[in-house]
Amino acid sequence: MAGGHTVGVIATTPEPPYVAVIFTSIRATAGGEPYDEEGYVETAERMEALARERPGYLGIESARNPGGLGITVSYWATERDAIAWKGVAEHLVAQRLGRERWYAQYRTRVASVAREYGT
Amino acid sequence: MAGGHTVGVIATTPEPPYVAVIFTSIRATAGGEPYDEEGYVETAERMEALARERPGYLGIESARNPGGLGITVSYWATERDAIAWKGVAEHLVAQRLGRERWYAQYRTRVASVAREYGT
Numbered sequence: 089m090a091g092g093h094t095v096g097v098i099a100t101t102p103e104p105p106y107v108a109v110i111f112t113s114i115r116a117t118a119g120g121e122p123y124d125e126e127g128y129v130e131t132a133e134r135m136e137a138l139a140r141e142r143p144g145y146l147g148i149e150s151a152r153n154p155g156g157l158g159i160t161v162s163y164w165a166t167e168r169d170a171i172a173w174k175g176v177a178e179h180l181v182a183q184r185l186g187r188e189r190w191y192a193q194y195r196t197r198v199a200s201v202a203r204e205y206g207t
Numbered sequence: 208m209a210g211g212h213t214v215g216v217i218a219t220t221p222e223p224p225y226v227a228v229i230f231t232s233i234r235a236t237a238g239g240e241p242y243d244e245e246g247y248v249e250t251a252e253r254m255e256a257l258a259r260e261r262p263g264y265l266g267i268e269s270a271r272n273p274g275g276l277g278i279t280v281s282y283w284a285t286e287r288d289a290i291a292w293k294g295v296a297e298h299l300v301a302q303r304l305g306r307e308r309w310y311a312q313y314r315t316r317v318a319s320v321a322r323e324y325g326t
Contacts, residue, residue, distance in 0.1 A: 096272070096276055097233075097276070097293065098232075098276070098312055101316075108227070108229060108318050110227060110298075112218075112280070114216075114217065116238050149231050149278055150272075150276070151270040151271050151275070151276050151278045152270050152272065153215070153269075153270045153271060154273060155271070157215055157268060157270050158270055159268055159278040161229055161231070161278060161280075167321075182318050187326075191326070193325075193326050194217070195218075195285065195324075195325035195326070196323065196324055197320045197322070198320070198321055199319055200318055200321060201258045201316045202318065203228075203313065204284045204316040205314075205315055206313045206315050207310070207313055
């Protein structure tokens with residue numbers, strides 16, 4: 089997942105256990121502005137739409153501080169589902185563009201959710 | 208953790224396994240603006256400072272879409288450390304204020320990080 093801005097709601101996930109992929113990133117900039125913002129947003133939205141169609145997809149949440157850190161968390165039924173999504177051809181292209189073009193720094197963490205609570 | 212805006216870097220975490228607490232929230236609003244922003248920011252910064260002093264604290268990352276979804280992820284050595292932080296008296300007060308005052312909706316997920324990669 090390249091990291092999208094379009095998601096404004098808290099994901100409705102089932103009873104744990106399930107898998108969370110936590111993607112934290114800092115955008116590359118040019119002249120103080122995010123580099124290639126248009127291409128980035130287009131790809132992020134496309135990846136989000138693609139992810140939703142994948143087996144085991146449970147939801148996604150995304151937030152970014154203006155000009156700063158971004159966090160995207162995607163939720164999957166199993167780690168196998170998350171790994172399969174990472175290997176989808178069009179997603180691999182987006183990941184490469186992310187590394188080479190859009191992100192100054194990023195970190196992906198794959199985690200197993202054991203408990204959840206809230207409103 | 209009430210959710211802070213002050214953290215602008217990707218957390219430097221050790222080799223997995225460790226624990227991630229994913230806190231996703233939507234702020235309550237009044238007249239289209241976040242309700243009690245001043246009190247919220249002050250408490251969030253205080254909680255962040257308190258968390259840093261706790262045993263097992265590994266790092267924190269936080270992002271919020273302007274006027275929208277926020278995600279704060281705190282990292283802990285063990286689930287016991289994360290649970291202990293949840294039970295700290297001053298933090299309990301902040302959690303109550305969050306539920307009653309600052310958040311229209313929130314969700315907390317406790318997860319075990321198995322793998323991490325990135326730049």
